[in-house]
Amino acid sequence: MLSKKQLFSRGMLDIAPHMLSVIPFGIICGAIGVDLGFNPYLVYAMSIIIFGGASQIVFLQLLSGGASSLVAVTSVGVINSRHLLYGAVLSEYLEKLSFIKKLLISYVVVDQGFAESNKFFKKNKTEQYLHYHLIGTGITMWVCWQIATLAGIILGSFVPEELGLKFAIPLTFIAIVVQDLKKLDHVIVMLVCGISSLLFFEAPFKSYILISPVIALFVAALLLRLKK
Amino acid sequence: MTWLSITIAGILTYFTRMTMIALVRRDLLGEKIKAVLAYVPSAVFPAIIFPAIFINDYGAYIEMNDPKIFGALVAIIVGYFSRNVIATIFSGLLSYWIIIFIFLS
Numbered sequence: 001m002l003s004k005k006q007l008f009s010r011g012m013l014d015i016a017p018h019m020l021s022v023i024p025f026g027i028i029c030g031a032i033g034v035d036l037g038f039n040p041y042l043v044y045a046m047s048i049i050i051f052g053g054a055s056q057i058v059f060l061q062l063l064s065g066g067a068s069s070l071v072a073v074t075s076v077g078v079i080n081s082r083h084l085l086y087g088a089v090l091s092e093y094l095e096k097l098s099f100i101k102k103l104l105i106s107y108v109v110v111d112q113g114f115a116e117s118n119k120f121f122k123k124n125k126t127e128q129y130l131h132y133h134l135i136g137t138g139i140t141m142w143v144c145w146q147i148a149t150l151a152g153i154i155l156g157s158f159v160p161e162e163l164g165l166k167f168a169i170p171l172t173f174i175a176i177v178v179q180d181l182k183k184l185d186h187v188i189v190m191l192v193c194g195i196s197s198l199l200f201f202e203a204p205f206k207s208y209i210l211i212s213p214v215i216a217l218f219v220a221a222l223l224l225r226l227k228k
Numbered sequence: 229m230t231w232l233s234i235t236i237a238g239i240l241t242y243f244t245r246m247t248m249i250a251l252v253r254r255d256l257l258g259e260k261i262k263a264v265l266a267y268v269p270s271a272v273f274p275a276i277i278f279p280a281i282f283i284n285d286y287g288a289y290i291e292m293n294d295p296k297i298f299g300a301l302v303a304i305i306v307g308y309f310s311r312n313v314i315a316t317i318f319s320g321l322l323s324y325w326i327i328i329f330i331f332l333s
Contacts, residue, residue: 017317115273
């Protein structure tokens with residue numbers, strides 16, 4: 001049985017490699033916000049209030065491009081709706097927590113944290129304080145995101161644009177799913193999701209990010225039925 | 229006005245994170261749904277990966293010989309065999325840089 005502290009550190013360790021892409025991305029996000037002419041305090045406040053990587057950039061880009069607040073807010077909601085799926089998966093492991101703890105822990109659920117903690121949870125179902133792993137991944141992500149966006153706001157885009165560091169974002173997610181390429185059913189689900197995201201990329205409010213997982217999960221349900 | 233929008237966007241985002249964890253009882257989800265949920269990572273992350281590789285900053289599809297495709301393939305192969313996140317990210321970036329700085333410059 002691991003202690004709370006051990007689980008927390010394990011979470012920090014498991015998400016740490018992803019900071020290789022999260023930190024440059026955070027710097028870029030902060031710098032873009034200021035470049036677009038927004039108040040630096042406002043750009044930074046988003047990292048605390050929204051705390052959602054790509055959705056923060058999309059929000060500012062839409063507003064500066066002349067879109068209405070309603071469109072910008074809706075887009076953030078749609079982009080971040082994927083957390084509903086993460087929550088549904090994680091709820092199995094967080095069931096026993098008090099309502100207040102659930103409310104607090106929810107704030108730090110992010111893509112990479114969900115992915116790494118979910119992998120850990122699947123292998124260590126019997127641990128009593130599992131949620132400390134999720135707190136470890138979430139807090140690491142939160143602290144790094146705050147520092148990185150703040151650095152981008154204050155120092156501007158000191159990461160040279162020619163390096164194309166935005167490319168590190170898909171690479172982080174490749175690292176997350178790559179082991180599942182061993183399983184044919186997962187490969188099919190991934191391809192369905194990926195191809196759908198390209199086909200529906202122009203759909204309003206960035207809704208491809210919601211439409212493609214729904215289609216892919218539907219295919220997953222069909223595959224499960226075939227397997228029986 | 230912008231502050232108000234950010235606050236609403238933040239509350240919305242928080243609700244997407246909190247709803248399934250704190251408000252929905254797990255028992256409400258049947259066994260079949262739980263089995264489908266095991267596919268969530270495979271069903272969500274490609275929607276971030278594919279557009280980031282195949283669609284450029286201006287919303288157009290990239291060419292088949294784009295260095296990002298090569299970088300992604302290298303990352304997949306290295307990631308598959310190394311099972312190491314840093315190696316995956318770094319090999320992808322490095323192969324991408326080699327192409328854009330050495331072959332395309």
